[in-house]
Amino acid sequence: MNPVSDTPVPAAPIDYHPLIRQVFAEMGKVVVGQQPLLTRLLIGLFTGGHILLEGVPGLAKTLTISTLAKVLHLHFQRVQFTPDLLPSDLVGTMIYNQNQSVFEVKKGPIFANLVLADEINRSPAKVQSALLEAMQEKQVTIGDTTYPLDLPFLVLATQNPVEQEGTYPLPEAQVDRFMLKVHVDYLKKADELEVMRRMANLSFVEDVQPILTKEDIFGIRQQINQVQISDTLENYLIELVFATRRPADYDLPEFAQAVQFGASPRASIALHRASKAVAYLEGRDYVLPEDIKEVAADVLNHRILLTYEAEADGIRTQDLIEAILRKVPIS
Structure with missing residues (x-):
């Protein structure tokens, strides 16, 4: 038996x-x-x-x-x-x-x-x-x-x-x-x-x-939750968000007076979830730096408020995000 x-x-x-x-x-x-x-x-x-x-x-x-x-x-x-x-x-x-x-x-x-x-x-x-x-x-x-x-x-x-x-x-x-x-x-x-x-x-x-059902969607959500993201990439993600608040601290002096308000803590949460979803859609169960960069602009763009002077000078939030992605290291 x-x-x-x-x-x-x-x-x-x-x-x-x-x-x-x-x-x-x-x-x-x-x-x-x-x-x-x-x-x-x-x-x-x-x-x-x-x-x-x-x-x-x-x-x-x-x-x-x-x-x-x-x-x-x-x-x-x-x-x-x-x-x-x-x-x-x-x-x-x-x-x-x-x-x-x-x-x-x-x-x-x-x-x-x-x-x-x-x-x-x-x-x-x-x-x-x-x-x-x-x-x-x-x-x-x-x-x-x-x-x-x-x-x-x-x-x-x-x-x-x-x-x-x-x-x-x-x-x-x-x-x-x-x-x-x-x-x-x-x-x-x-x-x-x-x-x-x-x-x-x-x-x-x-x-x-119709291809997917509601139950399938909830099942996919559970699998996305199980996608792994390393401590290094989580710290990198946080650094990206903090760089929108204090660009001068990240060797971006040209944007030091351009930011009125940076991205909120909701941005960290959204970027974490979105990068895991990108990795899942790519067929992986782990996050790469490229996954974070893939959705960084869509997560951060609307959460950054520039000063009036910066807008008058033609500075865009997209310019700041691209500069942050170039400057902030993965360590």
């Missing part, structure tokens, strides 16, 4: 990498190019971090997000933020049922897995705060009752960098709650040519097959 026959055999860990490759392939049927954007979206989804997207109109941001929701079999909602939007339009409200003489809850579009907050800076501060509270707490309160949001829950907010008239810029404290700020750039020539041909010939694909 086998003495351990009654002992449950632990299930072998699932290798999700073939499924992730299928996600990229399925997305490619609809979205041309934008590989960096899709990678950032998966990093946010697999680590529970919200993403702020910035790019001019027409770069397929909405199409990419809605298609990703289909491929991942998640509930998707798009909310167009406008100056007359109310918090109740987002989270929901109480309505009176005349037939039963009771108040009932009408849940808003925030009750979804992927929420696209389109042009978030066009809504007043109260609406922005309602969204950001839901992002932080993963719940909303309607009337006297608190309702948990369905997990996974990811907010993807967009900003138009061109038109600033009639907008309500997000305060730094609110922007800091986004794990990544991703700049969505124009397509390459070959990709735009492919998009033009697809649209002109009406040969674009609308239906995609």
Whole structure:
């Protein structure tokens, strides 16, 4: 008799990498190019971090997000933020049922897995705060009752960098709650040519097959948590964040008077999680310095506030981050 026959055999860990490759392939049927954007979206989804997207109109941001929701079999909602939007339009409200003489809850579009907050800076501060509270707490309160949001829950907010008239810029404290700020750039020539041909010939694909389930996403999150990062790289990561606060201490005197506020401790946490996700998507169970550098700009860019004089001199946060990545050693 086998003495351990009654002992449950632990299930072998699932290798999700073939499924992730299928996600990229399925997305490619609809979205041309934008590989960096899709990678950032998966990093946010697999680590529970919200993403702020910035790019001019027409770069397929909405199409990419809605298609990703289909491929991942998640509930998707798009909310167009406008100056007359109310918090109740987002989270929901109480309505009176005349037939039963009771108040009932009408849940808003925030009750979804992927929420696209389109042009978030066009809504007043109260609406922005309602969204950001839901992002932080993963719940909303309607009337006297608190309702948990369905997990996974990811907010993807967009900003138009061109038109600033009639907008309500997000305060730094609110922007800091986004794990990544991703700049969505124009397509390459070959990709735009492919998009033009697809649209002109009406040969674009609308239906995609779901690849991952919610359970798969939670399983991937657990595996990302197990990715190893050495003490040396953790210290390197901290040095990068500290360099945004005191550039002069890191042999960057040209930026000594340029920084009003550096990156917050949330940046350290986000960079740690994001670098592990990058390593996982590359098929490794350990982090390399290149993984940290890959997402450093997206994590730090929106968390650094430059002085007015620095902006007047044409200094950008990107310039500071690139200089920090060149100067800070790995030791």
